[in-house]
Amino acid sequence: MRLVVQKYGGSSVRDKERVMNVARRIVEAYDAGNNVVVAVSAQGDTTDELIEKAKEINASASKREMDMLLSTGEQISIALLAMAIEKIGRPVISLTGWQAGFKTDATFGNARIKRIDTERLKGELDKRKIVIVAGFQGLNKNDDITTLGRGGSDTSAVALAAALGADICEIYTDVDGVYTADPRIVKNAKKLKDISYDEMLELASLGANVLHNRSVEMAKKYNVNLAVKSSLNNNEGTFVKGENKVEKMLVRGVTRDNDVARISLCGVEDTPGKAFTVFSLVSKENISVDLILQSIGRDGKKDISFTVKEDDLESVLKILENNSDIIGAEDVKFSKDISKVSIVGAGMVTNPGVATKMFEALYNVHINIAMISTSEIKISVLVDKKDAERAVNAIHDAFLLEN
Ligand code: ADP
Ligand code: ASP
Numbered sequence: 322m323r324l325v326v327q328k329y330g331g332s333s334v335r336d337k338e339r340v341m342n343v344a345r346r347i348v349e350a351y352d353a354g355n356n357v358v359v360a361v362s363a364q365g366d367t368t369d370e371l372i373e374k375a376k377e378i379n380a381s382a383s384k385r386e387m388d389m390l391l392s393t394g395e396q397i398s399i400a401l402l403a404m405a406i407e408k409i410g411r412p413v414i415s416l417t418g419w420q421a422g423f424k425t426d427a428t429f430g431n432a433r434i435k436r437i438d439t440e441r442l443k444g445e446l447d448k449r450k451i452v453i454v455a456g457f458q459g460l461n462k463n464d465d466i467t468t469l470g471r472g473g474s475d476t477s478a479v480a481l482a483a484a485l486g487a488d489i490c491e492i493y494t495d496v497d498g499v500y501t502a503d504p505r506i507v508k509n510a511k512k513l514k515d516i517s518y519d520e521m522l523e524l525a526s527l528g529a530n531v532l533h534n535r536s537v538e539m540a541k542k543y544n545v546n547l548a549v550k551s552s553l554n555n556n557e558g559t560f561v562k563g564e565n566k567v568e569k570m571l572v573r574g575v576t577r578d579n580d581v582a583r584i585s586l587c588g589v590e591d592t593p594g595k596a597f598t599v600f601s602l603v604s605k606e607n608i609s610v611d612l613i614l615q616s617i618g619r620d621g622k623k624d625i626s627f628t629v630k631e632d633d634l635e636s637v638l639k640i641l642e643n644n645s646d647i648i649g650a651e652d653v654k655f656s657k658d659i660s661k662v663s664i665v666g667a668g669m670v671t672n673p674g675v676a677t678k679m680f681e682a683l684y685n686v687h688i689n690i691a692m693i694s695t696s697e698i699k700i701s702v703l704v705d706k707k708d709a710e711r712a713v714n715a716i717h718d719a720f721l722l723e724n
C-alpha cells in the first residue's frame with residue numbers, strides 16, 4: 322500500500338474551520354487507499370504566544386523549560402485534528418513526538434533528530450489507522466523534551482517520510498508552492514514547478530522560510546520525494562528533487578533574511594592571528610559567524626566586521642568585552658538594522674556576469690551594499706533593513722521577471 326506523509330503548518334490549522342478542512346483533506350488521501358501519517362504544527366501564532374508568556378515570567382528561562390512549554394502547542398493541534406477525523410468517522414490516533422519514537426540530540430531549542438523508533442507508528446498503520454504526529458518535538462537520551470528549532474515541523478515530516486520509506490512527503494502551507502521570492506514581498510513572484518535539493522537548501526537557509534532548512538538537508542540525504550502545496554486549494558505545487566532532474570536556471574530565487582546582526586571591530590592591530598583569536602572565542606560558545614569582512618591594514622591597524630544571528634549579538638558583545646585586552650580593538654560597533662539579501666541558482670557557477678547584474682540592480686535603485694559574500698550557487702549582500710524589500714524587488718525584476 323502507498324504511504325503518504327503530509328505536514329500541515331500553523332496557518333493551515335489556525336481555527337476550527339481550518340482544522341476541519343485539514344481533516345477532510347487527510348480523509349480524502351486515506352479513502353483513496355493510502356496509509357497516511359500526518360505531522361502538524363501548533364495552531365496559528367501559538368508558539369509566539371507561548372514565548373511571550375514565558376518572557377512575562379522569566380526573560381532568561383532555561384532552554385529546557387522553554388522546550389517543555391513550546392512542545393505543548395503541537396499537542397493541542399494533534400488532539401484537535403484527531404477529534405476532527407473521529408467526527409468524520411475514520412480510525413485515527415494522535416501521537417506526541419516521543420510516542421511516535423522521535424529521538425534527538427541534547428540541544429534544547431534546536432535539537433537534531435537522531436532516529437525515529439518506528440515500531441509504534443508501524444503498529445498503528447497496520448491497524449489501518451490515520452496517524453497524527455506532533456511536529457517540532459522529540460526526546461533526548463535523558464528523556465527530556467526537546468524542540469527542533471522554529472519551523473521544525475517540516476523536518477519532523479521529512480524524518481517520518483524517510484524513516485517509514487514513504488512514497489511522498491507533502492508539505493501543506495498557506496502558499497501553493499515555492500516562489501522565485503516571498504510572494505508577500507514580491508507581488509509578481511512566480512511559482513517554481515521544481516527545484517533541486519541544493520538550491521532549495523540555500524533558499525531555505527538564506528531566509529525563504531517556506532521550508533525549514535534541515536528538512537531539505539534530510540530530504541536530500543534520504544532521497545525523499547518532497548512537494549510543497551497549499552492546504553486551501555488543489556493547485557499543483559513545487560517538487561523538490563535531485564539535481565539532475567531539474568532545469569539549470571541562472572537564478573532560481575531571491576531571499577531576504579532579517580535575522581542578522583553586524584559587529585565591527587575597528588582599529589585592531591594588523592598582526593597575524595587576530596581573526597583566529599576573535600573567531601575561536603566566538604565559536605567556542607557555539608555561535609556561528611556568517612559574513613566576514615576584513616579591511617586591508619593601514620598604519621598598522623585593520624578592521625574586522627562579521628555577522629551573526631540577532632539572538633547571538635548580546636553573547637558576542639559579552640565575549641568581546643571579556644576579552645578586550647587580547648583583541649585590542651580601538652572601538653566595537655554593532656547594528657541590528659541590517660538584512661541579508663541573496664540570489665540562488667545552480668546555473669550561476671558558469672556565468673560570470675551574475676554578480677555585476679545584481680549590483681547594478683541595487684545601484685539603479687540607490688541601495689548601498691555593506692558586505693558581499695559569494696559561493697558557487699549563491700551571492701549575498703548586506704543592506705540596510707529599511708532597503709531590504711526594495712532590494713529584493715529590484716533584483717527580482719532584473720533576473721526573474723522575464724522568465
Ligand atoms: P507554515 O505555518 O505552513 O509552516 P510558514 O509561514 O512557515 O508556513 O511558511 C510559509 C510562508 O513562507 C509563506 O506564507 C511565505 O510568505 C513565506 N515564503 C518566504 N519565501 C518564500 C518563497 N520563496 N516561496 C514561497 N513562500 C515563501
Ligand atoms: N510551531 C513551531 C514554530 O512555530 C514549529 C513549526 O511551526 O514548524 O516554529
Ligand code: MG
Nearest residue numbers: 330472530531
Ligand atoms: Mg513553516
